[in-house]
Amino acid sequence: xxxxxxxxxxxxxxxxxxxxxxxxxxxxxxTIYGAEHIEEGARKQMDxxxxxxxxxxxxxxxxxxxxxxxxxxxxxATRNAIIPYGVGVDIGCRMALSVFDITETHFYENxxxxxxxxxxxxxxxxxxxxxGQYKSDHAVLEREEFNLTPxxxxxHDKAYAQLGSSGGGNHFVEWGxxxxxTRDEVLNVEKGKYLALLTxxxxxxxxxxxxxxxxxxxxxxxxxxxxxxxxxxxxLNTEAGHEYWLAMNLAGDYASACHEIIHTKLTKAIGxxxxxxxxxxxxxxxxxxxxxxxxxxxRKGATPAGKGVMGIIPGSMTxxxxxxxxxxxxxxxxxxxxxxxxxxxxxxxxKNISKDEMKKVVTDHKVTLIGAGLDExxxxxxxxxxxxxxxxxxxxxxxxxxxKMVRMADDGSRED
Numbered sequence: 001x002x003x004x005x006x007x008x009x010x011x012x013x014x015x016x017x018x019x020x021x022x023x024x025x026x027x028x029x030x031t032i033y034g035a036e037h038i039e040e041g042a043r044k045q046m047d048x049x050x051x052x053x054x055x056x057x058x059x060x061x062x063x064x065x066x067x068x069x070x071x072x073x074x075x076x077a078t079r080n081a082i083i084p085y086g087v088g089v090d091i092g093c094r095m096a097l098s099v100f101d102i103t104e105t106h107f108y109e110n111x112x113x114x115x116x117x118x119x120x121x122x123x124x125x126x127x128x129x130x131x132g133q134y135k136s137d138h139a140v141l142e143r144e145e146f147n148l149t150p151x152x153x154x155x156h157d158k159a160y161a162q163l164g165s166s167g168g169g170n171h172f173v174e175w176g177x178x179x180x181x182t183r184d185e186v187l188n189v190e191k192g193k194y195l196a197l198l199t200x201x202x203x204x205x206x207x208x209x210x211x212x213x214x215x216x217x218x219x220x221x222x223x224x225x226x227x228x229x230x231x232x233x234x235x236l237n238t239e240a241g242h243e244y245w246l247a248m249n250l251a252g253d254y255a256s257a258c259h260e261i262i263h264t265k266l267t268k269a270i271g272x273x274x275x276x277x278x279x280x281x282x283x284x285x286x287x288x289x290x291x292x293x294x295x296x297x298x299r300k301g302a303t304p305a306g307k308g309v310m311g312i313i314p315g316s317m318t319x320x321x322x323x324x325x326x327x328x329x330x331x332x333x334x335x336x337x338x339x340x341x342x343x344x345x346x347x348x349x350x351k352n353i354s355k356d357e358m359k360k361v362v363t364d365h366k367v368t369l370i371g372a373g374l375d376e377x378x379x380x381x382x383x384x385x386x387x388x389x390x391x392x393x394x395x396x397x398x399x400x401x402x403x404k405m406v407r408m409a410d411d412g413s414r415e416d
Contacts, residue, residue, distance in 0.1 A: 020223045023051040031331040034062025034390025037341075037382055038073075041066035046074050048228050054081040056295045059332045061302050062390035063341025063382060069230030072301035072342075075335045077290050081233040082241055082248075084215040086298035087285050090167065091211055092252030093202030094281035095312035095338075096259035097178075097323065097401070099187075100272040102195035104177050107404065114175050115368060117269040118407050122166060122173045122262060124371060125409040129161035129204075136164040140257040145250040151213065152247060155206050159254060162204040164261035168409035169346075170339075170376055171201035173262060175405040178323065184398055186310075186325075187276040194275065196401060197266055198321065199259050200314060202283060203251035210251055214244045236296070245285075252284055278323060280304060280311040282338045290333060297333055305329070305336035305394050313395075315340045315384035317372065317406045318365035322388060324395040336394040340384040346375035353377045372408035 028050040032038065042064045049070055050058050057077040064073025069085030076086055107114060123130065130136065141163070146156050166173060178196040180189055203210075217240055218232035234241035259279065267274060285298045303311040307328025314321035319340060328334055344352065350373070358377040362369045365378075388397070 020225060021053065023048070023225060023228055024053060025051075027051055028055060028058070030058035030060065032060045033332065033394070034387060037062055037386060037390065038064045039066060042071035042073065045069070045071040049074065049076050049086075049231055052078070052228065052231060052233070054078040054233060056293070057290055057333055059335060061332070061335060061337040062387045063301070063337035063339055065342045067300065070298060070300045073337065074298075074300050075302045075333045076298045077288075077295040077333055078233065078298070079293070079295060080236050082236055082244055082285055082296055083231055083233045083298060084211055084218050084244060085230045085232070086300055087211070087248060088283035088300045089208050089211045090202035090283050091207035091248055092255035092281050093283040094200070094255055094259060094279060095314065096199045096263060096279040097277065097312050098197045098263050098267060098274050099178055099189060099276040100195045100197070100267070100270070101275055102270070102272050104193045104195065107175065107177070107195045111368070111405070114270065114405060115370070117266060118173065118175065118405060119370065121265040121269055122407055123164075124166045124171065124407065125168045129158075129165055130163070135160060136261045138163060138257040138261065140254050143250055143253070145246050148243060148246055152210070152250075155209055158209075159204070159206045162206070162258075163254075164258055164265070165204060166199070166201035166258070166262070166409075167204055170408075172317070172406055172408045173197070173199045174317075174403050174407065176321075176401050176403045178399050178401045180399045187278075187398075189276050195272075197263060198312070198314065198401060198403075199262055201255070201258065203255040204258065206254055207251040210247050214240075214247065217244075248285065252281060255281065278310045278312060280309075288334070299335055301338045302335045303338045304334060305332065306334040309334075310398075311336060311395065312401075313337055313339060313384075313388070314401075316378040316381040317369060317376065317403055317408075318361055318367050318378045319381070319384045321384075321401040321403070322397050323399040323401065325398050326395055327393065329394045332394050336391050337387050340381040340387055342380055343382045344380040346380075349375045349377055349380035353379055367403055368405040370405070370407040371410040372406070376408060
């Protein structure tokens with residue numbers, strides 16, 4: 001179920017100085033999917049985004065919750081403008097899935113081996129990376145964009161050290177069982193259950209540092225009223241806007257390289273053949289055509305879901321995830337949810353969930369958990385089934401993924 005949002009006319013902010021960009025008086029209409037599952041804070045943030053003078057369209061996904069600037073789960077199309085906080089701190093954060101020619105039975109009979117390899121070939125947490133002979137190499141490190149400015153060039157060493165690692169917070173690498181109820185002709189995978197590797201993380205310290213730098217730059221170039229300050233944008237025709245666009249794409253490709261390295265290492269370690277691979281990202285901005293005009297579509301915690309586009313929507317460490325195919329729904333700006341979405345903030349989860357409670361839920365679901373803080377407890381997330389039900393018009397489910405062995409940052413730390 002979705003609803004249209006077109007709230008009452010709002011008064012303009014008073015006492016604005018001449019250099020402050022005024023917001024539109026009215027909130028442009030936008031579609032909300034699963035409105036009954038979305039907190040008021042996220043809706044208020046989206047209302048403000050829909051009053052920006054550069055806004056062309058917007059939508060709110062059913063996993064939405066409050067963030068900085070644009071809410072997580074917010075989709076915003078703008079005219080020739082890019083919003084660093086509309087992209088997010090973890091630029092190009094993504095999901096990657098490999099489906100193997102290994103049966104469910106084989107996994108259960110060799111769990112110790114899969115746990116050993118998972119620990120050996122992954123590294124998590126803020127500031128963590130590889131040293132010496134354990135560093136990975138990838139063509140992304142040779143990208144010319146690293147020489148775009150002295151500031152970006154100085155991030156190269158950090159990017160090299162962290163290449164192939166995962167971040168903190170809700171980032172994970174996990175083994176699970178994926179079930180195709182029918183043969184998928186596009187992926188060329190037969191009906192059945194298979195072992196799969198699912199990863200979630202982004203551009204590590206590179207993306208976080210770029211996001212912080214260009215958000216500050218945007219706020220210098222684009223002064224908005226206090227309630228909209230974190231939505232400061234850069235004109236793509238300016239040097240700063242063009243520079244951020246290139247840096248954002250570099251960070252996105254770097255995030256993809258990290259996943260590629262993790263999947264390559266673990267595939268080799270278990271001696272498997274990959275039957276299918278799917279990857280999609282969020283926390284990014286794309287140039288797309290909407291209503292006949294080119295716009296910049298920001299998907300902050302939202303999955304691209306154009307017609308035929310494959311995506312992965314995870315639940316939690318104990319809840320199922322879904323391999324999906326987009327339907328290309330115009331009202332959602334060709335988007336869908338990127339996960340279950342939080343129903344508790346990190347601080348609230350840490351305060352209200354005990355280690356014993358978390359352990360019981362994980363044990364009851366027969367999941368082997370390596371690491372993770374209380375802020376990532378399954379109870380901190382919305383019911384993925386309700387989220388999926390709220391977006392049936394946006395995606396078709398291709399297969400269902402059930403987590404079996406999950407690794408996350410040991411201390412639950414966030415990105416650096």
